[in-house]
Amino acid sequence: MGRDISIDPMPRSLTLKDIARHAGVSRATVSLVIRNSPRVAKETRSRVQSSIAALGYVYDRAAANLRSRTTHTIGLVVCEITNPFYAELTAGIDEVLDRAGFVAFLANTAESPERQDRFISRMREHKVDGLLLSPAEGTDPSIVDDMHRLGLPVVEMLRHLGGKNADHVGVDFRLGMTLAAEHLIRLGHKRIAFVGGGRRASPSRDRAAAYRQTLARYGLAAGPVIDCMPTREEGARAVGRLLEGDRPTAVLCYNDICAFGVMLGLADRGLTPGRDMAVIGFDNIAEAALYRPALTTVAVGGRLIGQEAANLLLRRIKAPDGAPEMIVMPPKLIVRSSCGARPNHH
């Protein structure tokens, strides 16, 4: 809540009253002009507008907020802004909000639920109109319902906490992983491993489940499955365990970062990804096309998801009691060279 120190106030600035006096009208009229009300006479409007321009008036949205109970402000809580996928997501959100005249408070939780709680309550203090949340690993699933009960619209992005009346924009991770697995199966692979399925969040569970189901559907045994956090380091380390015993010929990875780690680990052991072992990632971050061998991966379009989420939140703010929406974006398989097939160019 409160901080201990108070900061020197800024110099007094112009108010509606000053404009009103200058233009010879009332404060209320100036207010109507600023808000583009149609109920103001043309002549009055232009007189007021030139007064505004002449005096260099700056609208005080903070003051307006107090009375109108709406801030044109949303809270953007991101689990890891330094992950390029979430940076894209953020850029997409920013675009949409900009067009709608909204501004976002940014909070980077760095996957810490404590930071996340602190940020959310700070944003409630700032009276944001809504919240865009990509929940940190280990988030208490009840918070979305809590916020909903307190009248604060929330749109979950990607990870789904399981509340029933929750707005959500996500990706059909199962479909994505299924496409990737089927591609490997079509190429003739029989032993297909999975790296990075150890997390409890929904994207992780979905991908691992789709991996198992698809293999089962084609009569193949699953495994080995190596749990690890999605970092390059852990991905590289996972390769050690991957090569123990009956060696797989292909690896599906939880995400691209993970896949980079695996390719790195393979290279360090003298194996060439795409030739000695097929590798497929997930997310299609910018580096995927750049890497050599270029990474076959599943594209989910971070920017697009951000745009969808921002639009959904704006709709929800306008209609708080509308039916919850769950938007699921279909992913695409982007075939490059890390899986040993010839790249297609769609």
Place this chain on the structure above:
Amino acid sequence: MGRDISIDPMPRSLTLKDIARHAGVSRATVSLVIRNSPRVAKETRSRVQSSIAALGYVYDRAAANLRSRTTHTIGLVVCEITNPFYAELTAGIDEVLDRAGFVAFLANTAESPERQDRFISRMREHKVDGLLLSPAEGTDPSIVDDMHRLGLPVVEMLRHLGGKNADHVGVDFRLGMTLAAEHLIRLGHKRIAFVGGGRRASPSRDRAAAYRQTLARYGLAAGPVIDCMPTREEGARAVGRLLEGDRPTAVLCYNDICAFGVMLGLADRGLTPGRDMAVIGFDNIAEAALYRPALTTVAVGGRLIGQEAANLLLRRIKAPDGAPEMIVMPPKLIVRSSCGARPNHH
């Protein structure tokens, strides 16, 4: 009218007055408790605090802002959030602001001065206490001075617009480029090219200048210099012109993204970076260590710069009339394998 048993969908939000009544004190006292004033009796304080907890009160910072003329809010205007370097910068800023109880409005200008102007005026309307600005390409240099005159503290990050009373946190790009060039010269290179110097912003000018000066200092002729935007695509395309005529043996690049493009372009022509041509980047983004060959580059520590900038802005907000500070962070050369030398492990 008016006798129905209507259940409020959203309970009216609590105010200081409600807490005051519940705790049997005045509004002013509750306010003092919230702001940790020492002038409240211990017993009163704890009584008020338990009332706050019991009723689930949420402090309304927006209302407080109006009276106190300070919002504990800053504007963060970033030129391209999807560039991993700026994502790191943002994460560093977020850390510092969090600890100080500030929140940032995020704006991603995507290098558009028009978007930037719009964002800045929107933030002025929201009465931010200060601005962290990494100016978009082509920003009108006068805006920093304008904001200063209007009483809004601004800290420039990285690019320097040239105003005299401007706070600025940057990197000694000249030193960084000098270190890189001297490293290549020590390795025996005589024809050293430069790719990506075409932009007008200060980081670009500084790097290109240091390149020329260092070569001159060692009696070497500069060139070829290929102008291009810092994208992978343009970097790759630049390789074509690089190989025309008298072929250089080493390339200094404007930044890592550019260097990745160059390496890609070399590989596409059957040349191996680090063996057939030395390549050095700039920024040390996360992918630099990951790429093969791993990229030799100059590290400037985006996160650290963000932290310094945020701290400087907080100082400036506390003391608006203090002397302007220019903080220059020294970069380090990170030797990996793309320049053909054995990596050191410092």
Place this chain on the structure above:
DNA sequence: TTGCTTTGTTGGATCGATCTAACGGCTCCC
């Protein structure tokens, strides 16, 4: 006892906007 500080608390004014109800002046229509 009186006079002076210190400590803790308070009611009322205030920040700069929006909201509400009402106003004067006008037209329309029976």
Place this chain on the structure above:
DNA sequence: GGGAGCCGTTAGATCGATCCAACAAAGCAA
């Protein structure tokens, strides 16, 4: 002629906090 309706405008109340001057109670000195 007068009631109804519309239009552009307005004064005053209001949002939920902070600031300020005043004040009661307690402590201390003379």
